[in-house]
Amino acid sequence: MVDDKAQSAKKMDVRYVANLARLSLTDDEVAQFQGQLDHIVEYFNQLRALDVDGVEPMAHATPVQNVFREDEVRPGLDRDTVLKNAPEHNPEVIMVPTIVE
Amino acid sequence: MLNTLTLHEIVEHLERRECRSEDVVQAVLDAIRRKDDRIHGYLTVDAEDALAQAKAADVARAAGRTGRLLGVPIAVKDVLNVRGQPCTCGSKILKGYTSPYDATAIARLRAEGAVFLGRTNMDEFAMGSTTENSAYGVTRNPWNMDGVPGGSSGGSAAVLAADEAIAALGSDTGGSVRQPASFCGCVGLKPTYGRISRYGLTAYASSLDQIGPMTKTVADAALLLEVMSGLDPADSSSLSVPVPDFRASLQKDLKGVTLGLPREYFVGGLHADVELRVQEAIEVCRKLGAKVVEVSLPRSREAIATYYIIAPAEASSNLSRFDGVRYGFRAAGAEDPIDLYKKTRAQGFGAEVKRRIILGTYVLSSGYYDAFYLRAQKVRTLIRRDFEEAFKSCDAILSPVAPTPAYRVGENSADPLQMYLGDIFTVPVNLAGICGLSVPCGFTADKLPVGLQVVGPALGEEAILRVGYAYEQATAWRSQRPEFSGSLS
Numbered sequence: 039m040v041d042d043k044a045q046s047a048k049k050m051d052v053r054y055v056a057n058l059a060r061l062s063l064t065d066d067e068v069a070q071f072q073g074q075l076d077h078i079v080e081y082f083n084q085l086r087a088l089d090v091d092g093v094e095p096m097a098h099a100t101p102v103q104n105v106f107r108e109d110e111v112r113p114g115l116d117r118d119t120v121l122k123n124a125p126e127h128n129p130e131v132i133m134v135p136t137i138v139e
Numbered sequence: 140m141l142n143t144l145t146l147h148e149i150v151e152h153l154e155r156r157e158c159r160s161e162d163v164v165q166a167v168l169d170a171i172r173r174k175d176d177r178i179h180g181y182l183t184v185d186a187e188d189a190l191a192q193a194k195a196a197d198v199a200r201a202a203g204r205t206g207r208l209l210g211v212p213i214a215v216k217d218v219l220n221v222r223g224q225p226c227t228c229g230s231k232i233l234k235g236y237t238s239p240y241d242a243t244a245i246a247r248l249r250a251e252g253a254v255f256l257g258r259t260n261m262d263e264f265a266m267g268s269t270t271e272n273s274a275y276g277v278t279r280n281p282w283n284m285d286g287v288p289g290g291s292s293g294g295s296a297a298v299l300a301a302d303e304a305i306a307a308l309g310s311d312t313g314g315s316v317r318q319p320a321s322f323c324g325c326v327g328l329k330p331t332y333g334r335i336s337r338y339g340l341t342a343y344a345s346s347l348d349q350i351g352p353m354t355k356t357v358a359d360a361a362l363l364l365e366v367m368s369g370l371d372p373a374d375s376s377s378l379s380v381p382v383p384d385f386r387a388s389l390q391k392d393l394k395g396v397t398l399g400l401p402r403e404y405f406v407g408g409l410h411a412d413v414e415l416r417v418q419e420a421i422e423v424c425r426k427l428g429a430k431v432v433e434v435s436l437p438r439s440r441e442a443i444a445t446y447y448i449i450a451p452a453e454a455s456s457n458l459s460r461f462d463g464v465r466y467g468f469r470a471a472g473a474e475d476p477i478d479l480y481k482k483t484r485a486q487g488f489g490a491e492v493k494r495r496i497i498l499g500t501y502v503l504s505s506g507y508y509d510a511f512y513l514r515a516q517k518v519r520t521l522i523r524r525d526f527e528e529a530f531k532s533c534d535a536i537l538s539p540v541a542p543t544p545a546y547r548v549g550e551n552s553a554d555p556l557q558m559y560l561g562d563i564f565t566v567p568v569n570l571a572g573i574c575g576l577s578v579p580c581g582f583t584a585d586k587l588p589v590g591l592q593v594v595g596p597a598l599g600e601e602a603i604l605r606v607g608y609a610y611e612q613a614t615a616w617r618s619q620r621p622e623f624s625g626s627l628s
Contacts, residue, residue, distance in 0.1 A: 050497075050501055052497060055497050055500050055501045055504065056493075056497050056500075057481075058500050058504065059455060059459075059484075059496045059497060059499075059500040060459070060462065060477065060480040060481050060484060061481060061484045061485060061488070061493060061496060061497070062481040062482060062484075062485040063485065063493070064485075067490075067493070070490075071493070071494055071497065074494065074554075074555050074556070075494065075497060075498060075501075077556050078447065078498065078555065078556050078559075079498075079501070081443075081444055081447075081556055082444045082447070082448060082502075082511055082515075084440075084441060084444050085441055085444050085445065085448075085511075085514050085515060085518055086510075086514070088438075088441065088514075088518060088521070090514060090517035090518060090521070093517040093518075093520050093521060094517070094520055095513055095516035095517050095519075095520065096516050096517070096519040096520040096523060097346065097516060098346050098376065098572075099332035099333070099346060099347070099523075099570075099571070099572020100332055100333045100376055100378060100572065102333070102375065102376060102378070105375035107372060115239050115240065119239045120239065120465075122237065122239075123235075123236055123237060123239070123465070123466035123467070124464075124465055124466060125463060125464075125466070125467065125468065125469035126469065132464060132465060134464055134476055134479065135473050135474065135475050135476055135478070135479055136475070137475070137476055
């Protein structure tokens with residue numbers, strides 16, 4: 039938990055967070071998003087005023103918990119169909135830049 | 140003028156053999172040709188394929204086949220997978236993608252004979268309230284060409300208002316079906332979470348997303364809901380509950396119905412004409428026999444903050460799949476896989492999607508998770524409890540759909556928070572997982588449509604459809620059609 043005061047005073051490190059999300063930003067984008075995102079995060083601070091002690095967090099809207107099915111082999115999409123949507127492929131696999139030399 | 144008819148009227152015409160599906164599809168294609176270069180509600184229309192589907196439906200009917208939607212064309216928001224058609228989600232990152240399969244909702248419509256005629260414009264990945272965030276250009280509001288159609292399902296709403304469609308589909312994560320329906324003067328339904336399978340709906344925020352019908356009348360929405368609803372093994376969050384005959388709940392009066400008005404919703408901040416129209420609508424419901432009571436939804440005040448933490452958090456995870464590897468756009472010149480992801484996403488996503496991915500990553504990141512994401516999930520519980528409490532004393536809740544009518548194109552584009560605040564009446568419904576209906580309730584002085592929102596409890600679609608239908612039958616807003624003129628003050 040980050041200290042409340044320190045957190046609200048600190049601006050978001052936009053480039054650091056974008057990197058976590060595998061998103062490169064231009065300097066112009068960083069400048070534009072900084073103000074907008076700080077403004078939005080500041081608005082979020084209104085939630086701190088609410089007493090939520092002992093309240094269960096709600097992750098989903100339905101009462102459904104685990105849904106199981108038999109573990110049986112079923113047809114998926116065939117390779118040719120899948121490869122048609124790939125930006126780069128050979129007849130068998132999707133091509134990507136070298137991962138391991 | 141078959142394109143101006145409702146879904147039910149078209150079904151009747153087809154069943155009585157007064158027209159062929161081919162005639163209906165041709166009429167809609169003609170309307171698109173006449174109007175859509177100005178409206179830009181469609182991203183793609185495959186006329187040849189649509190006519191082939193229509194002819195096949197006509198042949199099937201002649202051979203004795205029946206189907207609740209046999210030969211009826213439906214416009215589909217570009218976020219839903221239809222086998223063999225593009226699905227860009229309004230994003231450059233999915234340019235060139237062709238759906239290899241049907242979404243479950245689409246498969247169910249297809250099984251009843253529906254024709255899939257075109258793909259409608261939307262805010263990129265359903266993130267936005269104006270359809271201005273599409274990578275493929277702005278859609279115009281047929282009621283005022285300088286206005287936005289709302290969003291994110293703005294294309295579907297606009298093509299309905301312009302009679303370039305008979306019925307359409309949208310998706311609603313925080314109001315994306317109801318708000319454009321309100322801005323364009325058509326009907327939009329956000330079903331209970333789990334009512335319609337999300338399989339094949341490109342995910343934005345999985346705990347909030349629902350597919351919803353967008354139509355010219357309430358009865359049309361009831362029919363599409365009926366066809367699309369029901370348990371689907373491919374979506375573990377779909378509900379195992381019987382699908383009612385929704386049209387059987389449509390009655391012309393509201394005797395025995397209690398309607399709640401949230402006291403927090405009518406305390407200023409509303410556009411004057413919106414407030415007037417909604418108050419008049421409440422009076423109409425009273426005259427139809429409804430009892431009107433005050434209810435309280437105190438935590439709705441925090442709904443926007445809660446929503447804009449939870450939805451971007453889920454989006455940041457869901458959209459990680461768009462990385463240039465398996466489908467869609469791939470940036471050139473990447474040195475290694477990480478570089479490929481970063482460049483592809485930088486070039487493939489628009490500004491609002493980037494903002495929400497960053498925001499979502501931030502609220503989930505170490506040190507902020509408890510303060511933002513976990514806290515928002517707890518407030519979400521409080522919001523749901525508010526509704527549960529309110530529905531102890533009423534059958535449905537009435538409110539505006541949005542605090543204002545359609546914005547001008549470009550009005551809020553530099554201030555995302557201002558734009559988010561417009562979702563105040565719709566996001567609580569998604570957070571609580573309940574259902575909501577947008578019904579036209581008149582116009583502002585500038586002749587922009589206003590929508591009445593009818594909110595029901597979980598699986599309360601019959602109640603809200605009944606209220607919407609009785610109100611619609613008692614008024615005649617649909618008889619007024621847009622003139623395609625411009626200039627907003």
